Amino acid sequence: MQLGVPTETFPGERRVAIVPAVLPTLKKLGLDVVVERGAGESAGFPDASYVEAQATVGSRTEVFQADIIAQVRAPGANPSGGAADTAMLRNGQLVIGFADPLTAGDAAQRVAERGALLCAMELVPRITRAQSMDALSSMATISGYKAVLIAAATLPRMFPMLNTAAGTVGAARVLIIGAGVAGLQAIATARRLGARVEAYDVRPAVKEQILSLGARFLEMPLEAGDAQDAGGYAKAQDESFYRRQRELMLKTVATTDVVITTAAIPGKRAPILITEAMVKAMPPGSVIVDLAVERGGNCELTKPDETIVCYGVSILGPTNLASTVPYHASQMYARNVTTLLQHIVQRQKGPDGKATGAPQLVLNSDDEITREILVTRGGEVIHPRVREPLAVK
Numbered sequence: 104m105q106l107g108v109p110t111e112t113f114p115g116e117r118r119v120a121i122v123p124a125v126l127p128t129l130k131k132l133g134l135d136v137v138v139e140r141g142a143g144e145s146a147g148f149p150d151a152s153y154v155e156a157q158a159t160v161g162s163r164t165e166v167f168q169a170d171i172i173a174q175v176r177a178p179g180a181n182p183s184g185g186a187a188d189t190a191m192l193r194n195g196q197l198v199i200g201f202a203d204p205l206t207a208g209d210a211a212q213r214v215a216e217r218g219a220l221l222c223a224m225e226l227v228p229r230i231t232r233a234q235s236m237d238a239l240s241s242m243a244t245i246s247g248y249k250a251v252l253i254a255a256a257t258l259p260r261m262f263p264m265l266n267t268a269a270g271t272v273g274a275a276r277v278l279i280i281g282a283g284v285a286g287l288q289a290i291a292t293a294r295r296l297g298a299r300v301e302a303y304d305v306r307p308a309v310k311e312q313i314l315s316l317g318a319r320f321l322e323m324p325l326e327a328g329d330a331q332d333a334g335g336y337a338k339a340q341d342e343s344f345y346r347r348q349r350e351l352m353l354k355t356v357a358t359t360d361v362v363i364t365t366a367a368i369p370g371k372r373a374p375i376l377i378t379e380a381m382v383k384a385m386p387p388g389s390v391i392v393d394l395a396v397e398r399g400g401n402c403e404l405t406k407p408d409e410t411i412v413c414y415g416v417s418i419l420g421p422t423n424l425a426s427t428v429p430y431h432a433s434q435m436y437a438r439n440v441t442t443l444l445q446h447i448v449q450r451q452k453g454p455d456g457k458a459t460g461a462p463q464l465v466l467n468s469d470d471e472i473t474r475e476i477l478v479t480r481g482g483e484v485i486h487p488r489v490r491e492p493l494a495v496k
């Protein structure tokens with residue numbers, strides 16, 4: 104069974120889906136890996152490093168002949184190049200990658216029409232058993248870290264408090280709104296740089312995690328009734344809640360040097376938590392990094408992939424931060440994909456317990472992980488959450 108690794112074609116995408124370090128594990132699964140020439144170059148993995156790890160290097164056409172295709176951006180998550188990839192797919196082939204299935208159902212539909220199976224990495228359930236396949240968390244970790252670094256590089260001040268012969272430098276004040284995976288990593292990174300960090304999240308369960316990272320929890324007289332769903336995600340609140348949240352945060356925002364926003368509700372537009380009036384109240388030179396930009400943004404002035412300066416405040420809306428740390432992003436993603444492959448590719452064991460048989464795809468819909476990630480099968484979009492918006496169209 105062959106696993107193909109194409110070069111990513113989305114503009115500015117520097118990650119690669121499989122790195123040489125996971126090839127021995129894939130070999131044990133019975134998978135022969137064929138990598139497109141130059142696929143790992145921009146992430147720091149030259150062709151020679153794959154060849155050394157027993158992969159072959161070939162053309163894009165050769166790669167797309169493999170039984171399984173592993174991509175960072177599969178059709179759906181690659182508006183510019185996804186259609187060309189879909190045209191190369193064949194009946195029974197399996198594609199694994201981010202696929203933006205809940206908003207780009209049409210792209211999944213076209214994959215289904217080719218008879219191919221699509222596994223969307225966004226749909227890996229957030230259960231303990233699937234933690235090592237959770238690429239959303241891996242990428243959010245990187246985004247949270249990098250958001251702090253770009254904020255620090257943009258801010259005309261330093262982060263740490265310094266007592267020097269030339270006087271005392273005060274620590275930067277950082278506010279993190281939304282303390283999920285990205286937010287918690289942003290808190291940890293800002294603390295390491297010596298900033299004074301405050302954070303807020305609607306889910307009360309997060310308070311302890313914020314405190315354990317050495318940040319203060321921003322206490323506000325706000326009652327987020329039923330803030331968390333069964334999956335651990337935030338539930339949407341009504342507009343009056345968000346209005347009150349904005350009013351209460353204004354005082355803090357007005358004395359903050361850096362605001363990093365990550366607040367999101369799965370499947371919904373991100374709530375607006377920073378208004379233009381709040382931006383106007385911030386100290387000149389301060390910085391907002393809006394990580395919710397892909398879901399509409401938490402600041403009403405954010406523009407995707409632009410830095411705008413308004414009332415002396417720099418507002419950044421980076422959409423693909425994980426790709427700016429391509430080496431580790433690819434390493435983490437490749438481990439997530441490899442664990443998923445270990446879950447769905449099986450080999451018969453010989454009497455000595457060694458896996459010797461030919462590898463087989465086992466897509467058992469009784470298994471929660473397989474059922475949740477599989478978007479297309481048998482020529483159809485089978486995932487209920489992806490089918491719903493398609494039926495409405």
Ligand SMILES: NC(=O)c1ccc[n+]([C@@H]2O[C@H](COP(=O)([O-])OP(=O)(O)OC[C@H]3O[C@@H](n4cnc5c(N)ncnc54)[C@H](O)[C@@H]3O)[C@@H](O)[C@H]2O)c1
Nearest residue numbers: 229230234240281282283284304305306335337365366367
């Ligand atoms: N395998 C697992 O068990 C597993 C894996 C990953 C994540 N999780 C959990 O899932 C949860 C969400 O993860 P995520 O980072 O992907 O979330 P996310 O990207 O959907 O949202 C980011 C954060 O924004 C917060 N938020 C929403 N509205 C807000 C508002 N108005 N004000 C302030 N904050 C607001 C959310 O509570 C969340 O913490 C976390 O508890 C995380 O620990 C569990």
